[in-house]
Amino acid sequence: MSYKLLKEGDARSGLIQGITCEGWVIKSKKAPICNSNEIDRFQKDVGIPPPEMIFGNNYVELTHGPLKYTWNTMDALALVDSSAGSGDYIKVSYAKEWSSKSNYQHVKDVVKPYDWTYTTTYKGTNHFGREWEKVDEPVINVERLQQKEPILFYDENILYEDELADNGTAMLSVRLRVMPSCFLVLQRFFLRVDDVLFRINDTRIYHEFGSPYLVREYTSKEDHYMNIRKKMEGKDIGLLNDANWIASILSSKAATAMERDRISIQ
Incomplete structure (x- = not known):
């Protein structure tokens, strides 16, 4: 296949890298x-x-003719829950002790509530001008992705990150790879709240060149922190910061959401 790598700008002002191939x-x-x-x-x-x-100036963008799909920080954070009580959904391990302090209620009353873990259900921003169609069967060709193919383009892009006041970590990132037969984009929200839980929200966008569809799969999984610790079996504690390792051991039983859909690109 013919393709062209793109590169413009610089790290100081903003570096854009990418590829053009198959339209x-x-x-x-x-x-x-x-x-x-x-x-x-x-x-x-x-x-x-x-x-x-x-x-906030980082982004990932897919365009096919007049059709466009993007990932950006503002749209992702706009989906963080800021409803009343949203800050109480997840407590840190010492929350009970902290809440007994005399000034806690005053702080709770004056601070605007929001989900302090920055959990987002963002799946990207659709500029296609048409709706996604729900699909029941698997939409991603895992066997093809497991085949050995040259990677024409790869990148990883972080949209935001927070250490949750030293109580864990929350990060939203986008990884993409382009092969001669297809491309895959993985947007991952990774959350670790120490002694409380792990959560991973994954959105995968996949396309096989020549197919009339762009397909999407969204999964949300979580498990108690100690259940993950039990699976370490003497492994390096640094794995608790490795979103890929955490994702690999979260079982299907840990899934709280699964969505599959597709959209026509013709």
């Missing part, structure tokens, strides 16, 4: 962490305190 233009932009003015603007627009590390 697709696939781009990934990485820029520096947001400055104070950008953070203030974000908080005003979205209405919640931003994560510690917010890469």
Whole structure:
């Protein structure tokens, strides 16, 4: 197949890399962490305190003719729950002790509630102008992805990250790889709350060149922190920060959501 690699800009102003092939233009932009003015603007627009590390100018973009699908930080964080009581869904391991302190109720009353774990159900932003169609059967050709093919383009892009006041970590990232026969984009939200839980929300976008469809699979899995610790069996504790390892041992029983759909690109 014929393809062309793309590269423009630089790390300081924003580096865009990507590939054009089979009528697709696939781009990934990485820029520096947001400055104070950008953070203030974000908080005003979205209405919640931003994560510690917010890469608001980063994005991943798929275009096919007039059709476009993107991933960006603002749209992802806009789906963080900020309803009343949302900050109480997940408690840190010492929350009971902390809540007994005399000033807790005052703090709770004056701070705007939001999900402090920055959990998002974001699946990307659809600019196709048409709706996704639900599909019951598997939509991703796992056997094809397991075949040995040259990787024409690969990138990993972080949209935001937070250490949750030293109680764990939350990170939203997008990885993409393009092969001669297909491409796969994995958007992953990874959450670790120490002594409480692990959660992974994955969105996979897949396309086989020549197919009339772009397909999508969304899964959400979580398990108690100690259940994961029991599976380490003397392994390096650093694996608790490895989203890939955590994802590999979260069983299907840990799934709280599974969605499959497709959209026509013709």
